[in-house]
Amino acid sequence: GQQVMQIPQYQHVQEGEDFTTYCNSSTTLSNIQWYKQRPGGHPVFLIQLVKSGEVKKQKRLTFQFGEAKKNSSLHITATQTTDVGTYFCAGQYSGGSNYKLTFGKGTLLTVNP
Amino acid sequence: DAGITQSPRHKVTETGTPVTLRCHQTENHRYMYWYRQDPGHGLRLIHYSYGVKDTDKGEVSDGYSVSRSKTEDFLLTLESATSSQTSVYFCAISPESNYGYTFGSGTRLTVV
Numbered sequence: 004g005q006q007v008m009q010i011p012q013y014q015h016v017q018e019g020e021d022f023t024t025y026c027n028s029s030t031t032l033s034n035i036q037w038y039k040q041r042p043g044g045h046p047v048f049l050i051q052l053v054k055s056g057e058v059k060k061q062k063r064l065t066f067q068f069g070e071a072k073k074n075s076s077l078h079i080t081a082t083q084t085t086d087v088g089t090y091f092c093a094g095q096y097s098g099g100s101n102y103k104l105t106f107g108k109g110t111l112l113t114v115n116p
Numbered sequence: 117d118a119g120i121t122q123s124p125r126h127k128v129t130e131t132g133t134p135v136t137l138r139c140h141q142t143e144n145h146r147y148m149y150w151y152r153q154d155p156g157h158g159l160r161l162i163h164y165s166y167g168v169k170d171t172d173k174g175e176v177s178d179g180y181s182v183s184r185s186k187t188e189d190f191l192l193t194l195e196s197a198t199s200s201q202t203s204v205y206f207c208a209i210s211p212e213s214n215y216g217y218t219f220g221s222g223t224r225l226t227v228v
Binding site: 033034036038044045046047048050051091093095103104106107108109 | 149156158159160161164174206208213214215216217219220221
């Protein structure tokens with residue numbers, strides 16, 4: 004089946020350091036979405052990328068979609084303690100049923116103040 | 117998020133008993149989904165719905181059934197709960213299949 008691989012599984016940083024998580028699919032994606040889940044909370048939608056090579060920014064967060072639409076990354080500049088949580092990518096595939104997202108297993112980010 | 121509620125928030129049940137979890141939305145979204153979240157497995161799709169009485173299986177549907185008789189309600193039933201179904205269950209909604217999802221606050225289910 005289609006899988007979205009996400010690395011790293013865990014990342015611990017000092018406050019102020021940068022953070023990046025990567026997602027990779029073996030097949031071309033129709034689009035990719037990113038979610039954040041705070042400890043004890045539920046996933047919250049951050050953004051969707053659709054176009055090849057697309058780059059979007061939200062304050063200190065930068066999201067990229069690869070040229071081949073098989074990989075994506077989320078980069079956080081100068082992390083803060085409020086960035087703590089698990090970041091998930093989720094991909095949709097072209098063809099067949101496009102109702103379903105395939106989630107990566109997430110990257111748990113912890114920030115040392 | 118406002119607009120989607122799950123009930124109950126917590127439940128402890130015994131092996132072999134039936135359990136129904138409810139997801140209620142006030143957004144009039146067409147698509148509704150049930151996921152389970154377990155350590156090391158991330159979010160896995162159980163069942164989803166693309167309209168009233170239109171449902172389909174996800175990747176981990178064995179032991180689960182769903183019903184959607186109204187746009188606003190999507191029910192997940194464990195016919196005979198097993199310990200392997202101990203998990204956190206999330207409902208999600210979206211207006212179209214290629215839009216971002218809004219998740220409910222989750223139901224923590226423990227089967228003893």
